[in-house]
Amino acid sequence: MDDETPLARSATASRTRPRTSTRPRSRRIPTSSGALGWAFLAVAAGVLPAQPAYAAPPRPVIRADADRDGLLTPADDAGKGVWTQDRGALMLPNVDDDQGRCPTAGPGGERLPDERLADCGDATDTVVNGAADLADLAPVSLTATRVPAGTTATVSADPASRAYVRIFARRHGRMVLLKPEDRLTADELSRGVRLGVEATDFIRDPRTWAGFTDLVLRVSGDGATTEDRVRLRVAPLVFQHDLMPIRQLMTADHTTGPAEVERGKPYDPAARPRPVETGEAAFRRDLRRGLDRAGLPAPLYNYPTGGDVWMQDLFKTAYASLPRRAAGNTGSPSSYGPRT
Numbered sequence: 397m398d399d400e401t402p403l404a405r406s407a408t409a410s411r412t413r414p415r416t417s418t419r420p421r422s423r424r425i426p427t428s429s430g431a432l433g434w435a436f437l438a439v440a441a442g443v444l445p446a447q448p449a450y451a452a453p454p455r456p457v458i459r460a461d462a463d464r465d466g467l468l469t470p471a472d473d474a475g476k477g478v479w480t481q482d483r484g485a486l487m488l489p490n491v492d493d494d495q496g497r498c499p500t501a502g503p504g505g506e507r508l509p510d511e512r513l514a515d516c517g518d519a520t521d522t523v524v525n526g527a528a529d530l531a532d533l534a535p536v537s538l539t540a541t542r543v544p545a546g547t548t549a550t551v552s553a554d555p556a557s558r559a560y561v562r563i564f565a566r567r568h569g570r571m572v573l574l575k576p577e578d579r580l581t582a583d584e585l586s587r588g589v590r591l592g593v594e595a596t597d598f599i600r601d602p603r604t605w606a607g608f609t610d611l612v613l614r615v616s617g618d619g620a621t622t623e624d625r626v627r628l629r630v631a632p633l634v635f636q637h638d639l640m641p642i643r644q645l646m647t648a649d650h651t652t653g654p655a656e657v658e659r660g661k662p663y664d665p666a667a668r669p670r671p672v673e674t675g676e677a678a679f680r681r682d683l684r685r686g687l688d689r690a691g692l693p694a695p696l697y698n699y700p701t702g703g704d705v706w707m708q709d710l711f712k713t714a715y716a717s718l719p720r721r722a723a724g725n726t727g728s729p730s731s732y733g734p735r736t
């Protein structure tokens with residue numbers, strides 16, 4: 397994280413020249429004790445050279461991957477408060493179950509309805525569920541900024557989206573939930589703060605929640621509070637369609653019922669089940685040959701349908717993804733498979 401980002405520079409420069417609409421939004425909100433002092437500075441700056449004695453302390457910047465290149469850099473700061481189809485940071489609907497902690501059957505082995513299954517996922521608790529879950533969090537940062545002692549900061553989602561967004565912060569070496577009232581210290585701000593953000597759901601009804609959130613950073617110190625914000629939107633849930641390339645194919649296994657697997661019966665989707673239906677063996681053989689000819693060496697996976705040949709009635713596949721790039725990587729998007 398760098399100390400002097402374009403936003404930090406623009407916040408300083410705004411005292412001597414008018415801000416243009418292309419600049420990131422960073423508002424200084426005077427408190428009762430500092431209002432007069434700030435108003436004087438704003439007026440005087442037009443006629444007098446800036447004096448170091450009046451210089452506002454530097455403030456950290458909140459940054460998300462607005463340009464969608466998988467990295468957090470100063471290039472993300474321009475226009476970060478707005479979100480368009482072409483620019484704006486994304487977050488994942490963290491509805492998968494990375495640690496396999498969610499029950500798949502009731503206490504007596506009874507099948508759970510879809511609503512009960514959907515009630516449990518990584519975003520239904522307040523912790524990061526392991527290393528794989530950490531990778532599901534959208535990266536956000538507060539730039540390392542040397543702030544005066546006693547300065548504190550909060551980061552929160554705007555009230556309208558708060559129920560759909562969870563913010564984690566790296567504190568004392570691990571990612572922990574950052575509640576709206578939790579205060580980051582001057583020491584943390586000086587070192588920079590790594591945040592991770594998850595959405596608790598995908599967009600189900602845009603009239604209820606259209607997937608947007610404004611993350612608001614408020615920094616308090618020296619009698620004033622400054623505000624900076626960045627907008628994110630939950631990544632779209634993309635369903636399978638017939639123009640997608642085939643990576644692996646799945647077909648019905650009539651020998652095992654879905655309820656048996658839900659109750660814990662071990663199941664290997666790559667194993668070859670015993671044919672049950674007339675013509676099933678020939679079907680599997682021909683399908684395998686077709687995959688081989690198409691250059692798809694992955695196993696023909698099976699799904700326990702218990703005799704139901706209409707497998708598409710049992711589930712549909714979908715995914716959501718974030719741009720992600722590791723150091724030295726050219727940057728292919730990481731995919732992510734929520735439960736469907």
Ligand SMILES: [Ca+2]
Nearest residue numbers: 461463465467
């Ligand atoms: Ca970026």
Ligand SMILES: [Ca+2]
Nearest residue numbers: 518519521523
């Ligand atoms: Ca969680």
Ligand SMILES: [Ca+2]
Nearest residue numbers: 494518529532
């Ligand atoms: Ca997860």
